[in-house]
Amino acid sequence: MTQKITKSQKARMQNPIIQFFKYLWLNIKIIRIVALGHGGTRKG
Amino acid sequence: MAKIVVLGAGISGHTAASYLRRKLSKKHEVLVVSPNSNYQWIPSNIWVGIGRMTRKDTVFPLTPLYKRKGIGFKQAKVVTFHPEGDAEESMPFVKVEYTSADKKGQQEKVTYDYLVNATGPKLAFDMTEGLVPGTNKAYSVCTYDHAEHAWEGLRALIDKLKTSGERAKILIGTGHAKATCQGAAFEYILNVEKELVRFGVRDRVDMTWISNEYALGDFGIDGMLLSYGKDVMKSSDMLEMVFRDRGIRWITGAGVTKVEDGKAHYENLDGEYKTEEFDFAMLIPAFSGHGFKAYDKAGGDITDKLFKGFMIVDADYTPRPYEEWTVQDWPETYQNPSYPNIFAPGIAFAPPHTISKPRKSKNGTDIFPAPPRTGMPSGITAKLVADNIIESVNNGKITLPHKGSMGNMGAACIASAGYGATQGMGISITTFPIVPDYKKYGETGGRDVHKTFGDIGLAGHWVKLTLHYAFIYKAKMRPFWWLIPE
Numbered sequence: 427m428t429q430k431i432t433k434s435q436k437a438r439m440q441n442p443i444i445q446f447f448k449y450l451w452l453n454i455k456i457i458r459i460v461a462l463g464h465g466g467t468r469k470g
Numbered sequence: 471m472a473k474i475v476v477l478g479a480g481i482s483g484h485t486a487a488s489y490l491r492r493k494l495s496k497k498h499e500v501l502v503v504s505p506n507s508n509y510q511w512i513p514s515n516i517w518v519g520i521g522r523m524t525r526k527d528t529v530f531p532l533t534p535l536y537k538r539k540g541i542g543f544k545q546a547k548v549v550t551f552h553p554e555g556d557a558e559e560s561m562p563f564v565k566v567e568y569t570s571a572d573k574k575g576q577q578e579k580v581t582y583d584y585l586v587n588a589t590g591p592k593l594a595f596d597m598t599e600g601l602v603p604g605t606n607k608a609y610s611v612c613t614y615d616h617a618e619h620a621w622e623g624l625r626a627l628i629d630k631l632k633t634s635g636e637r638a639k640i641l642i643g644t645g646h647a648k649a650t651c652q653g654a655a656f657e658y659i660l661n662v663e664k665e666l667v668r669f670g671v672r673d674r675v676d677m678t679w680i681s682n683e684y685a686l687g688d689f690g691i692d693g694m695l696l697s698y699g700k701d702v703m704k705s706s707d708m709l710e711m712v713f714r715d716r717g718i719r720w721i722t723g724a725g726v727t728k729v730e731d732g733k734a735h736y737e738n739l740d741g742e743y744k745t746e747e748f749d750f751a752m753l754i755p756a757f758s759g760h761g762f763k764a765y766d767k768a769g770g771d772i773t774d775k776l777f778k779g780f781m782i783v784d785a786d787y788t789p790r791p792y793e794e795w796t797v798q799d800w801p802e803t804y805q806n807p808s809y810p811n812i813f814a815p816g817i818a819f820a821p822p823h824t825i826s827k828p829r830k831s832k833n834g835t836d837i838f839p840a841p842p843r844t845g846m847p848s849g850i851t852a853k854l855v856a857d858n859i860i861e862s863v864n865n866g867k868i869t870l871p872h873k874g875s876m877g878n879m880g881a882a883c884i885a886s887a888g889y890g891a892t893q894g895m896g897i898s899i900t901t902f903p904i905v906p907d908y909k910k911y912g913e914t915g916g917r918d919v920h921k922t923f924g925d926i927g928l929a930g931h932w933v934k935l936t937l938h939y940a941f942i943y944k945a946k947m948r949p950f951w952w953l954i955p956e
Contacts, residue, residue: 429701429711430714431715439895439927439928440895440927441928449932449933452925452929453936455923456882459880459882459900459921460880460882460955463880464850464874464878464880465873466873466874467797467802467877468798
C-alpha cells in the first residue's frame with residue numbers, strides 16, 4: 427500500500443523555518459554525495 | 471603549443487572549455503565550435519515553460535564571455551570528422567559549417583591537437599510521427615524556444631478555461647518508446663499542476679503522466695531504493711505517493727508512436743494499441759546521435775571507428791544480457807580507443823547499454839528508457855576530460871589520471887514541483903552510484919542507501935533555485951567560479 431502524504435507532513439513540507447534548516451542540510455548532503463568523490467570501477 | 475577544440479557549448483562543452491582555459495597557459499589555444507551563439511541553462515527551461523522565468527533568465531551570449539576569457543569561438547556546426555587529416559592537411563581536423571548570419575553556409579577545416587566532442591544529443595522529434603513542438607497541441611521544453619512556445623500554449627488553455635468553464639486534458643511525459651530525460655517531464659507536470667491551482671482551474675483539468683518507464687520513478691536508471699525520512703522506500707512508491715497527492719493519473723510502459731491534433735497514439739508492454747486525448751501535451755522526444763561521418767587520410771569512411779550512434783569511448787560494448795551487465799562496462803575516461811586525442815563527455819558518448827532493464831512489448835517493440843547522461847554527470851565527465859587533457863598537454867604525452875565512471879559517481883535530481891518563494895515545492899533525490907552496482911550494493915538494489923535519498927518540501931525548491939543562480943554564475947566564469955562544484 428502506497429504511503430500518503432498526511433496533512434501534518436504537508437505542513438512540515440511548507441514550514442519555512444523547518445525548511446530553512448532542511449535547505450542547509452540538503453545542500454551539505456548533496457555536495458558530499460555529488461561533488462566529493464568519483465572515480466573508476468576497473469582494477470589495474 | 472597545443473590547440474584544443476571543443477565541439478558544443480552546452481553544460482559539457484562549456485564546462486570543459488572553462489577548465490581548459492583556466493588551467494592551461496595562454497600559449498595553448500582553446501577553441502569552442504557551437505552552432506548556438508548562446509549558453510543556455512537547460513534545467514530551468516521548465517520554469518520558462520510555466521511562464522515563471524523568461525529566456526533572458528536562462529541564457530547569455532557566449533561571444534563576449536569567450537573574448538574576455540581568451541577562448542576562441544566559432545558559431546558553426548561540425549559536419550565531418552577527419553582524425554588523420556587528409557591529402558592536403560596533415561593535422562587532424564573537423565570540417566565545420568558556419569551558422570552565424572555573416573558567414574552562414576561557409577565551410578572550414580578546423581585543426582586540433584585534442585578534440586572534445588560535446589555535441590550532446592539530436593532532439594529526434596522525427597522519430598515520432600507528428601511530434602513537432604508547437605503543433606498538434608503538443609509542446610516540448612527541451613530548448614528555451616520550445617519552452618516559450620509551451621508557455622504560450624499552456625497560457626492559452628488556462629485563459630480558455632477561466633472564461634469558458636469547460637474541462638480539459640493535459641498529457642505530459644515521454645514521446646517515444648526509447649526516450650530519456652523523464653526527470654524534466656516529471657518536473658514539468660508537477661509545475662503545471664501547481665500553476666493550474668494558482669490560476670484556479672485545477673479542478674477542471676484531468677492530468678495524465680505517460681512514460682516508457684516500466685514503473686514510476688525509473689528515471690532511466692532502473693529506479694532506486696532510497697532513504698525517505700526514517701524509511702527506505704522504492705522510488706516508484708515515492709512518485710506514486712506524489713502523483714496520488716496531486717491527483718495525477720499515470721500510464722507507464724507506453725511507447726508513443728504517433729501524435730495527431732490532440733491525440734497521442736501509443737503501444738504498451740501488453741502489446742495493446744491505445745490513444746490518449748489531450749488539449750495540451752508536453753512530450754520529451756527521443757535523443758539520437760547527430761549522424762556524423764568520419765574519414766581517414768585517404769578519404770575512406772571510418773565512421774564505425776568513431777561512432778555507434780553517439781561517439782565510441784572506453785566502454786565495453788560487447789553485447790550481453792541484462793543479467794550480465796556490470797558497472798565495469800561503463801567508461802572511465804571518455805577517450806576514443808582508436809584516436810586517443812579525441813574525447814566525448816556528457817551526452818555525446820555512446821553508452822554500453824541502457825541502465826534500465828530492456829523490455830519488449832508482446833509485439834516485440836522495445837519500450838524502455840535510454841540512459842540519462844544530462845546535468846551533473848555531463849559537468850563531472852567534462853571536467854575530468856579537461857583535467858586529463860591539461861595533464862597530457864603539460865606532460866607532452868597522453869596521460870589519463872582522472873577517472874569518473876557513472877558506476878562510481880553520484881548525482882542529484884532536484885526536481886522542481888512548484889514555483890514560489892513560500893509556496894514552492896521540490897523533490898530532491900540523490901543517487902549513488904548512477905549506474906547500479908549490484909555486486910557492491912547487492913542488498914540495496916545496487917545503490918548505497920546512505921547516499922541515495924529522497925526528500926519533499928519547500929527546501930527542495932530553494933535548492934533548485936540556488937542551483938539555477940549558482941550554475942549561471944559559474945557558467946559566466948565570474949570570480950571564483952571554479953569553487954562551485956559540478
